[in-house]
Amino acid sequence: MMLVELTAPALEALPVAGLRAHLRLGSGFEMAEDAAETAALAGFLRAAIATIEARTGKVLLARQFRLRLDDWRDPAAQPLPLAPVSSVDRVEIDDGAGQIVPVEPGLWRLLADSQRPALAPRGGAWLPGVPQGGSVTITFSAGFGPGWDAVPADLAQAVLLLAARYHEDRSFEGSQSALPFGVSALIERWRSVRMLGGRGATRGHS
Template sequence: MMLIEETAPEAEALPVAALREHLRLGTGFEIADDTAEDVALAGFLRAAIATIEARTGKVLLTRRFRMQLDDWRDRLGQTLPLAPVIAVDKIEIDDGMGTVTEVPAENWRLLPHGQRPMILPAGVILPHVPRRGMVSVTFTAGFGDSWTKVPADLAQAVVMLAARYYEDRSHDGAKGAMPFGVSALIERWRQVRTLAGRGSREARR
């Protein structure tokens, strides 16, 4: 499986003010009003968001992704690797010979789920993927476009982790282990990962 992030969170959606407050960088100080410092804080936030999303499989701020598989894991239903999924934008099958065909939307449906959203066939099974081909699924996932839509515990975990990155910024770039408080906040959101593709094809070999 290959997962490609096609869009990034808008800079305006990042909780720079919350991080500044957490770090006690009060207003009126030169560091608080420094544009370069805000850019640096945004960078630590992006790094923290990426880490939290990798640990939980949850997308905090809404954006678009593309998943590429060489075959469905199960033609009765394909699990998506991230949640929550807002919409599946399109499904395309490449036959490996240069022809890409979009699967009609009426041939499948999205089953929303907080942990394991799935693509289900409208009929019996999902469409066949040629042996030398691949299937590409473009989908939109995330809790919302603004930071206020992110669940409070995940939002706090991001700010705490970004603060740790900020405090450790002079330590040769080493971020160290996940702080206990952050791990405790994200624990309920974590899920056991499963393979996203290749299952049905491997079974035939």
């Protein structure tokens, strides 16, 4: 399995002003609002968002992803590894000989579950077969919404706390796997067992 992020959140969607205000309140000092400082804060926010998403399997800001599988995990309903999924944009099957065939939308549908969304067949018992040596690619859009106001309050607060931690400790290397207790507590209810799929699953990200 390979999961690739096709689009990234725009700078305008990141709560840079919120993080700046949070840091100012914590330190008691004003912060510069120049381009370099804004870029640095945006970098801490992107890192914090990536960490929270990896721990929860929830996509905070809407964007598009591509999932490639060697075969269906379950031809009756293929789990998608992220949530919430707003749409499945296309499904394509590679026959293993270089020919890629789009699967008609009338043959599949999205089961939009908040924890474990899935691609299911429409009008049949199984999803279309994947040839031996071939693969299937699902392009889908996921996320709570395009703007920060769509992100649930506890996840939004967790991102701010973690981004502030990254800002305060620039040399966070070696302890990135251990989240601060407050952050862990905020995201706990969103964590779920991520249902991946495919033979010989590996994850790619770009």
